[in-house]
Amino acid sequence: MGKLMKIFKILENIFLSEHTKKRIEKVILYVALISFFIHLxxxxxxxxxxxxxxxxxxxxxxxxxxxxxxxSFILIYEVYLLIYYLPKSFTIYITKQYEIITLIIIRKLFKDLSMLELTSDWFDIKGDLQFTYDIFASLVLFFLIFHFQKQGNRKTEKKNKIGPMVERFVKRKKIIAIVLVPFFFVLALSTLIQWSSEISFSTEVMPSFETINNLFFDDFFTVLILVDVILLLISFFYTDKFHKIIRNSGFIVSTILIRLSFGVSGIVSTILIIVAVLFGLLIILIHNEYEKNNTL
Known part of the structure; x- marks a missing residue:
């Protein structure tokens, strides 16, 4: 048991320490800058x-x-931050999911900006119409995420002293996070290799933009759904409070809606993403009202 704890502490220090976070941030920023100039x-x-x-x-x-x-590289860092905050704060972990999908939309906006056709037939051109949906969605999501964070911070401020049961729950979340870091690294690498193999240099054919835009993240959100379900099941060992169970279940529904958005395109995809974040916000609002009533 002592050896396992020692290995656990070593892995935690390698994958989830503040030092590792800063190193990854620095590397990603350099890679992002270099990749930008290479693309140019x-x-x-x-x-x-x-x-x-x-x-x-x-x-x-x-x-x-x-x-x-x-x-794209900044999004990779956001994926790491999501895993990093998983053991520390469940609401920040969910917030990171919302931030990632919002950044995916923002990333697509830069591509759409380069393809805009500035004519009087704006609403008849598919690309221009999609740009309109996405720019509106990014503003709405920014607003919703702000309020979601606000509600999460309000809950954190009222947190009581951490007991032994909560400590055990946090330890289990750390184990999940430690497993996820190398898993997502391997997933990203295998996705890149698979995508590269689909490129045909001889015929100069490249996979469609929708394929590129959804690259890695459709699998990523599928794994997140499974992680959320595991967290929900583990939480039953530590709480039987109705509002906690509904909150955790609601966040799974929210993640599923985000995952479904990768399977469709156009305004349907945009609506699914907005509904997912709005549903998450309503869940945490109602949850916090339950918490407030329980303290009265």
């Missing part, structure tokens, strides 16, 4: 016909679309 150079070389690499790709037609690449 490729676009420039393609524009002057120095190279001919996927001439029909939406990501190589305009310098604005180069912002898409560094945002």
């Amino acid at each position: 150079i490729i676009i420039g070389l393609s524009k002057f016909d120095i190279i001919s690499l996927f001439p029909n790709s939406e990501l190589l037609l305009n310098p604005i679309s180069a912002i898409y690449t560094p945002f």
Whole structure:
């Protein structure tokens, strides 16, 4: 048992320490910056016909679309932060899910900006219409996430002293987080290898943009649903309070709605994402009202 605890502490220090977080943040920022300039150079070389690499790709037609690449690496860091905060705060963990899906929409906006057709037929052009949906959705999600964080902080401020049962629950969440860090790293690497194998340099065919935009994150949110279910089941050992069970169950529903948004496109996808975050906000609002009544 002592050896297992020692291994657990070593792995926790490797994957979930503040030092590791800062190192990963620094590396990701450097990689994001370098990738941005590489993307810009490729676009420039393609524009002057120095190279001919996927001439029909939406990501190589305009310098604005180069912002898409560094945002992809920032999203990877957000995935790590989600796992990092899982043992520390359940509400921050859920907030990170909402932030990730919002950043995916923002990332797509940069691609859409480079493809806009500024004409009087704005609402008849599919690309321009999707840009309108996404820019509106990003504002709504930003507003909803702000209030979700506000409600989460309010709950944290009223938290009582941590007891032994809560400590055991946190320890189990740390075990899940320690397993998730290398798992998501392997998942990201295998997804990149699989996507690269689908690229045909001979015919200059690249996977569709929808495939690229959903790359990794459709699998990522599928795994998150399973993690949320595991957390819900483990929580039954530590609480039988109705409002806690409904809160945790509601967050699973919210994550499922986000995952479903990857299977559709257009306004349906946007509506699913907004409904998912709005549902999560309503769940935590009602939960906090229960908490308030229990303290009276």
